[in-house]
Amino acid sequence: MADTYLVTGGMGCIGAWALYHLRRNGKRAVNFDQSRDRHRIDWLMSAEEQANISFVQGDLRDTDAVKAVFSQYGVTHVIHLAALQVPMCRANPVLGAEVNVTGTVNVFEAAREQGITHVAYASSIGVYGPPSDFPPGLIAHDAPKRPRTLYGAYKVCNEGTALVYYEEQGISSTCLRPYTVYGVGRNQGMTSEPTKALVAAAKGQPYHIPFSGTMQFQWAADVARQFILAAEQPLGGAFGFNLGGNPATVADFVQIASDVLPGTRIDVADNPLPFPAGFDDSALRTKFDMVFETPLDEGIAGTVAHIQRLGERIT
Numbered sequence: 001m002a003d004t005y006l007v008t009g010g011m012g013c014i015g016a017w018a019l020y021h022l023r024r025n026g027k028r029a030v031n032f033d034q035s036r037d038r039h040r041i042d043w044l045m046s047a048e049e050q051a052n053i054s055f056v057q058g059d060l061r062d063t064d065a066v067k068a069v070f071s072q073y074g075v076t077h078v079i080h081l082a083a084l085q086v087p088m089c090r091a092n093p094v095l096g097a098e099v100n101v102t103g104t105v106n107v108f109e110a111a112r113e114q115g116i117t118h119v120a121y122a123s124s125i126g127v128y129g130p131p132s133d134f135p136p137g138l139i140a141h142d143a144p145k146r147p148r149t150l151y152g153a154y155k156v157c158n159e160g161t162a163l164v165y166y167e168e169q170g171i172s173s174t175c176l177r178p179y180t181v182y183g184v185g186r187n188q189g190m191t192s193e194p195t196k197a198l199v200a201a202a203k204g205q206p207y208h209i210p211f212s213g214t215m216q217f218q219w220a221a222d223v224a225r226q227f228i229l230a231a232e233q234p235l236g237g238a239f240g241f242n243l244g245g246n247p248a249t250v251a252d253f254v255q256i257a258s259d260v261l262p263g264t265r266i267d268v269a270d271n272p273l274p275f276p277a278g279f280d281d282s283a284l285r286t287k288f289d290m291v292f293e294t295p296l297d298e299g300i301a302g303t304v305a306h307i308q309r310l311g312e313r314i315t
């Protein structure tokens with residue numbers, strides 16, 4: 001049976017990039033998303049390129065619908081990304097739990113029924129608490145997880161779910177915990193502001209980023225490729241890895257944007273996000289031969305060029 005990759009949340013930013021790279025690598029891909037809005041995918045692929053991808057509209061909360069996509073398409077690899085982000089979980093905690101927690105259980109249940117023995121899924125650095133929880137420096141791989149958002153709490157729950165599915169059902173899993181993902185398509189969620197600033201700047205418009213601070217910026221194309229690798233290389237356990245990269249400030253990000261686009265008018269509020277500056281990714285490097293990490297200046301320049309190519313098509 002040909003390998004078939006299921007991407008949940010492929011209409012979203014990381015998912016669209018995952019579909020892009022799967023198609024580029026000649027893989028069969030199925031997208032399961034409740035949204036029919038292809039705008040992010042349209043920014044990455046032509047209609048002809050999208051024709052090889054199967055699009056299934058469905059709600060992750062619907063156990064039968066999730067199981068049906070696994071069986072109907074003969075799914076062999078799973079990249080589970082669909083989720084509601086921080087602001088949406090805050091605005092509607094019950095819905096957030098249904099999508100992010102129950103939805104993840106549905107994915108593991110469907111994998112179990114289908115006889116799939118490995119799942120890759122998205123967690124987040126939101127599983128960790130504020131900087132005051134930790135000593136200075138990069139946060140260790142096994143640091144305690146005491147989130148202060150419901151979104152983070154739901155992600156911690158999912159990591160626990162994955163551990164139980166490994167121990168009771170033998171389904172291994174790898175979750176990746178991105179920090180601030182940027183790139184074409186990153187237009188929703190708390191940390192989408194730096195990308196929105198790039199879109200505004202490329203159009204000659206001013207932009208105000210409402211937070212500052214030091215963080216790790218990760219290019220969506222890199223993150224997507226790491227998820228594909230995580231789906232392809234089971235590690236014999238339920239693993240979770242922080243994504244890393246050199247910590248940089250929001251001001252550094254804006255400076256690089258100004259170097260690429262002289263005259264850029266982006267200002268940054270003096271309002272650090274309540275997250276640590278950076279996370280140690282050495283565990284990821286130990287387990288995977290390949291860590292995708294485009295330098296920040298190249299990622300920003302590539303994103304700006306992509307935005308410019310899209311012109312009026314990108315909002």
Ligand SMILES: NC(=O)c1ccc[n+]([C@@H]2O[C@H](COP(=O)([O-])OP(=O)(O)OC[C@H]3O[C@@H](n4cnc5c(N)ncnc54)[C@H](O)[C@@H]3O)[C@@H](O)[C@H]2O)c1
Pocket residue numbers: 008009010011012013014015032033034035058059060061080081082083084085099103122123124125177178179180181182188189191
């Ligand atoms: N973008 C980041 O900086 C970042 C950082 C840390 C973790 N993550 C995690 O990575 C994953 C992907 O992030 P993203 O930025 O691509 O997200 P996104 O918000 O761009 O996309 C999420 C997708 O999930 C879909 N979805 C939401 N509810 C659904 C439901 N009930 N049924 C089916 N589909 C549903 C949405 O329609 C959307 O297409 C998420 O799990 C997110 O929590 C992202």
